[in-house]
Amino acid sequence: MEITEISKVLSNKTRVAILQWLKMPERNFPPHQDIDHFNDGVCVGYIQDKTGLSQSTVSTYLTSMQNVGLVIPTRHGKWTYYRRNETVIQDYIKALTNDL
Numbered sequence: 001m002e003i004t005e006i007s008k009v010l011s012n013k014t015r016v017a018i019l020q021w022l023k024m025p026e027r028n029f030p031p032h033q034d035i036d037h038f039n040d041g042v043c044v045g046y047i048q049d050k051t052g053l054s055q056s057t058v059s060t061y062l063t064s065m066q067n068v069g070l071v072i073p074t075r076h077g078k079w080t081y082y083r084r085n086e087t088v089i090q091d092y093i094k095a096l097t098n099d100l
Helices: 003-009 013-023 044-049 055-067 084-099
Strands: 071-076 079-084
Touching: 003 055, 003 084, 013 044, 013 055, 013 079, 044 079, 055 071, 055 079, 071 084
Parallel strands: none
Antiparallel strands: 071 079
16 A cells, blocks of 8 residues: 555545545435435435535546545446445554554
8 A cells, every 4th residue: 555645635624524425425415316225325426416616527536546446436327326434544544643
């Protein structure tokens, strides 16, 4: 894990907010219409609605978060759902604590 790369991704307030929202998706997003749980995360459309940003911007943010391992995508048909990667997040926190 590269502390610097994850830190770059987390230097954006919206990306941090997305991670915060995904921590408790049932509190931050409406129920899904096509699946009845948040086990696979939250649909990009719901994340986009909450941010108020364009679909392309949100997709770029989520891709950068995925590239450093902060989120895990899951496909359901034509839709992609994102959830937090708790292992990477905890490893990042430990690395910050131990290495800095």
